Amino acid sequence: MRLTITSLLAASALALTACGSCVDECVDVSGQGGPLAAAEAELAAEACVPGSVADFVDNVGDRVFFDFDRSAVRPDGLETLQRQAAWLNTYANYVVTIDGHCDNRGTVEYNLALGERRANAAREKLIAFGVDPARIRVVSYGKNRPVVEQDGSEWAWQQNRVAITVLD
Amino acid sequence: MIKKFASTFLIFLSLTFAASAELRINVTEGTFKPVPIAITPFDGSRDPELAKVGQDITEVIMNDLESCGLFHIVDPQAHIQSAQDVMTAPRFADWKILNAEALVGGLLKRNGNAFQVDFRLFDVFTESQLTGLSLGSDASNWRRVAHKIADEIYERMTGDKGYFDTRVVYIAESGPEMDRKYRLAIMDYDGANHQFISSGNTRVLTPRFSPDRTKIAYINFGADDRSPTLHIHNLETGQSESIASLEGQRMSPRFSPRGDHLILASAKGGATTLYKMDLGSKRMEKLTASSSSIDIAPCYSPDGTKICYISDRGGKPQIYVRDAAGGEGTRISFSPGYHDNPIWSPRGDLIAFTRHYKGTFYIGVMRPDGSGERMLDSGYLLEGPTWSPNGREIMYTCQSSRESNVGICRVDIVGFNKRKVPIPGQGSYPTW
Numbered sequence: 395m396r397l398t399i400t401s402l403l404a405a406s407a408l409a410l411t412a413c414g415s416c417v418d419e420c421v422d423v424s425g426q427g428g429p430l431a432a433a434e435a436e437l438a439a440e441a442c443v444p445g446s447v448a449d450f451v452d453n454v455g456d457r458v459f460f461d462f463d464r465s466a467v468r469p470d471g472l473e474t475l476q477r478q479a480a481w482l483n484t485y486a487n488y489v490v491t492i493d494g495h496c497d498n499r500g501t502v503e504y505n506l507a508l509g510e511r512r513a514n515a516a517r518e519k520l521i522a523f524g525v526d527p528a529r530i531r532v533v534s535y536g537k538n539r540p541v542v543e544q545d546g547s548e549w550a551w552q553q554n555r556v557a558i559t560v561l562d
Numbered sequence: 563m564i565k566k567f568a569s570t571f572l573i574f575l576s577l578t579f580a581a582s583a584e585l586r587i588n589v590t591e592g593t594f595k596p597v598p599i600a601i602t603p604f605d606g607s608r609d610p611e612l613a614k615v616g617q618d619i620t621e622v623i624m625n626d627l628e629s630c631g632l633f634h635i636v637d638p639q640a641h642i643q644s645a646q647d648v649m650t651a652p653r654f655a656d657w658k659i660l661n662a663e664a665l666v667g668g669l670l671k672r673n674g675n676a677f678q679v680d681f682r683l684f685d686v687f688t689e690s691q692l693t694g695l696s697l698g699s700d701a702s703n704w705r706r707v708a709h710k711i712a713d714e715i716y717e718r719m720t721g722d723k724g725y726f727d728t729r730v731v732y733i734a735e736s737g738p739e740m741d742r743k744y745r746l747a748i749m750d751y752d753g754a755n756h757q758f759i760s761s762g763n764t765r766v767l768t769p770r771f772s773p774d775r776t777k778i779a780y781i782n783f784g785a786d787d788r789s790p791t792l793h794i795h796n797l798e799t800g801q802s803e804s805i806a807s808l809e810g811q812r813m814s815p816r817f818s819p820r821g822d823h824l825i826l827a828s829a830k831g832g833a834t835t836l837y838k839m840d841l842g843s844k845r846m847e848k849l850t851a852s853s854s855s856i857d858i859a860p861c862y863s864p865d866g867t868k869i870c871y872i873s874d875r876g877g878k879p880q881i882y883v884r885d886a887a888g889g890e891g892t893r894i895s896f897s898p899g900y901h902d903n904p905i906w907s908p909r910g911d912l913i914a915f916t917r918h919y920k921g922t923f924y925i926g927v928m929r930p931d932g933s934g935e936r937m938l939d940s941g942y943l944l945e946g947p948t949w950s951p952n953g954r955e956i957m958y959t960c961q962s963s964r965e966s967n968v969g970i971c972r973v974d975i976v977g978f979n980k981r982k983v984p985i986p987g988q989g990s991y992p993t994w
Binding site: 534 | 738739742744783788790811813814827831832833834856858859872874878879902903916918943946964990991
């Protein structure tokens, strides 16, 4: 019960902050001009629509990162998942798939299982924050569908140790 | 559609000569020296077309025998007799001077639209014939004829079955890392006769052959790339059957030694669990029961009484062995690092695996009780070993550096001769 109250509070807080950053962004981009800026403005404008996919990706954050060979949700990931849950509880028409990914320093098969475990760890937090389990599917790609190109940098490996919540 | 492998006709006739003798390679001995073998260019009976086929056959035999690590090919430049002469009256004393211990001659003849090859293998020191065969085939199948002859030579000299007349299925990869295409492909073990099986429109992973090599179990992510599903491809019909899962993501399918069921993993709720799946009823039976660990990459012992698999129930992925019927697994891998991808040798004596330690990957073998661990190759990324059907070689995914292409390598477990298998692009995860 207490959990539900918390997430409702989080949802209203989110609505406020999301709206604020949204307006800033719109003003910022429209001041520049040029075709590229126009395209960016269009994207930003989409992000301004509360409840849109862009709103979720840009203002809530669709990804949760993990440490090497780990599937425990870190504190920063927990915050992201709390925002995701609040948003999903507000926009209850969405169902989601959480994609599990791994960096490429492992085998195909173990990484498929590890990716599922990561995606599931994110799923369990969303459920704990009040999202209906029936709305959350998981799929693991292991190391076989990298999110960013793995150039050997720690940054790129980190970007690929991730669970991404995708609005279906 | 894949051309059927069995479309050739091969006639085996024994060519008698003299009593057989002693020359035999003992591949279990510690330090191994390859046996010098002289293979005279197979004679085409003054027929230019046959001469060309004879030359091609000779090259394939040489490549088979040299690449397995057990033979040293005597330089043809030094030969002192033609194949024709070797077939009728080998001058053993002269071949001894060249240090050739084994000698091969072959002769091609026309037989209607087909051709016939007679070949003989001699022991130079005892001056006797070890084997002689006559094989018939249509001209398009000359490669299989060559592999059959190499198999026969290998078998006569090692006592093991040859493995040159075999095929490999693997995942052909193309395109940049961020937009990679994955296709099932099949080829001869030496990379020849390469054919794609799947179109590349769907992501396919982890193929494994059925024991009779007519089917392939693998995972296909579907047209939306979001629906990983177990598939079984039939090489004879060209059809793929999709076996839907009501819950859990299917991984690591392998056929049982008798081919009547699969052993596979299914991931759900953060745990990956091993199952048996009957191929008739598709009914699943749970084999492991942890609520939190990853149990994956199962494999049967060749007699079907035991399974080996990976579990991270102790914290990191390690190899476990247990009775197929049930019971707790016993951990067998203890050297530093992670162990993964165990696969039981068809001979039953060894388990091959992937090891990851301090940023380096290794392909290694150990006995089923975990003793005698040794590494056969190391590199930036090595994984997914598969045994040759006679258990003397291992093929695996190999990438030497981050910048280099992903490819297929093979290594023999006696001489550690490592070779790259020629493939048209990049590739991974062979099944032999």
